[in-house]
Amino acid sequence: MKRYLIFSLSILTLVILASGCTSQESNQTENGTGEFAITSSAFTQGKDIPLKYTTDGENVSPPLAWTSAPADTKTFTIICEDPDSTGGSFIHWIVFNIPADVTKLDEGITNQETLENGAKQGLNSFNTIGYSGPAPPPGQTHRYAFKIYALDIELNLEPGSTIEQVNNVMEGHILAQTQITGRYTG
Numbered sequence: 146m147k148r149y150l151i152f153s154l155s156i157l158t159l160v161i162l163a164s165g166c167t168s169q170e171s172n173q174t175e176n177g178t179g180e181f182a183i184t185s186s187a188f189t190q191g192k193d194i195p196l197k198y199t200t201d202g203e204n205v206s207p208p209l210a211w212t213s214a215p216a217d218t219k220t221f222t223i224i225c226e227d228p229d230s231t232g233g234s235f236i237h238w239i240v241f242n243i244p245a246d247v248t249k250l251d252e253g254i255t256n257q258e259t260l261e262n263g264a265k266q267g268l269n270s271f272n273t274i275g276y277s278g279p280a281p282p283p284g285q286t287h288r289y290a291f292k293i294y295a296l297d298i299e300l301n302l303e304p305g306s307t308i309e310q311v312n313n314v315m316e317g318h319i320l321a322q323t324q325i326t327g328r329y330t331g
Contacts, residue, residue, distance in 0.1 A: 180213055181211070181212070181213050181214055181215070181293075181295060181321040181322070181323045182211060182212050182213060182323055183209060183210070183211040183291060183293045183323050183324060183325050184209070184210055184211070184325060185207050185208055185209050185210070185291070185325055185327075186208050186210075187207040187208055187252070188207065188325075188327040189325075190325055190326060190327075191326060191327070191328070192327060192328065193327065193328050193329065193330075194207070194278075194279055194289060194327035194328065194329045195207075198278050198279070199278040199279040199280065199329055200277065200278050200279065200280040201280070201331070202278070204276075204277065204278045205252060205253040205254075205276070205278075206238065206250070206252065206253060206254045206275075206276035206278075207252060207291075208249065208250065208251055208252040209223065209249060209250045209291060209293075209325075210248060210249035210250075211248055211249070211293055211323075212248065214245070214248075214295045214320075214321065215295050215320040215321050217297055217320060218245045218295040218296065218297070218320055218321075219245055219296060219297055219298055219299055220241070220242045220243055220244060220245060220296050220298070220299050220300065221241075221243040221244075221245070221247070221293055221294065221295055221296065222239070222240065222241040222242075222243070222293070222294045222296060222300070222311060222315060223238065223239070223240045223241075223243065223250070223291060223292065223293050223294075224236065224238065224239050224291075224292045224294075224308065224311070225237040225238035225239075225276070225289060225290065225291045225292070226289070226290055226292070227279065227281070227287050227288065227289055227290075228288060228290060229281070229285075229286075229287040229288055230281075230287065235270045236267075236269045236270045236308045237269055237270070237271075237276065237277055237278060237279070237289065238266075238269055238275065238276040238277070238291075239266060239267030239268070239269065239306070239308060239311055240254070240260070240264050240265070240266050240267070241264065241265055241266075241267060241300050241302065241306070241311055242263060242264050242265050242299050242300055242302075243262065243264040244262055244263060244264070247262055247264075254266075254275070254276060255275065256273065256274055256275025256276060257274075257275065258274055258304030258305065259304055265302070265303070265304040265306075266304055266305075267302075267304070267305065267306045267307065267308065267310075267311055268305050268306065268307050268308075270308075274304060274305050279327075279329035279331075280331065281329060281330065281331035282331050283331045284330070284331060285330065285331055286328055286329070286330040286331075287328070287329060287330075287331075288326050288327070288328055289326065289327050289328070289329060290324045290325075290326045291324060291325050291326070291327075292322060292323075292324040293322065293323055293324065294315060294319050294321075294322045295319070295320045295321040295322070296315060296318045296319060296320065297318050297320050298318045300314045300315065301314065302314055
């Protein structure tokens with residue numbers, strides 16, 4: 146019985162390891178890393194977001210770029226949120242239906258409903274469409290997570306959709322997600 150159990154566990158371990166390797170290989174892209182990632186030339190992971198991208202500064206969206214999206218990606222969604230806000234997460238930006246062939250958003254995306262590339266912008270927690278930068282209370286440091294989702298569908302939503310609507314439609318269609326988080330002190 147003991148030998149049978151050890152043999153069964155060994156086989157199970159090999160199957161799990163083999164399926165994990167296959168999964169990783171199938172997610173690799175042309176650059177060979179296989180890791181979906183988002184970066185910004187304005188700030189690095191965990192560091193301060195420059196004043197320019199906040200409500201205390203010019204309040205323009207930071208440049209963002211991403212790599213290694215899954216091959217079956219149809220669209221991307223970007224959500225910027227402040228998880229440190231009193232009363233729960235505070236949404237600073239929603240951009241959805243970014244085409245799969247787009248790999249970056251330049252600095253200063255205008256607060257229009259539909260962008261030139263066809264992407265749509267949602268309603269942030271300030272009840273405005275588009276980007277509104279970090280604005281923590283004076284003396285407080287908050288984190289701001291720029292999350293990107295690779296989706297297997299185009300979201301059937303109108304510009305000005307809420308975070309709840311976007312999350313509901315994305316559910317079950319997220320192929321991969323990643324984020325970059327910056328800080329800002331009010």
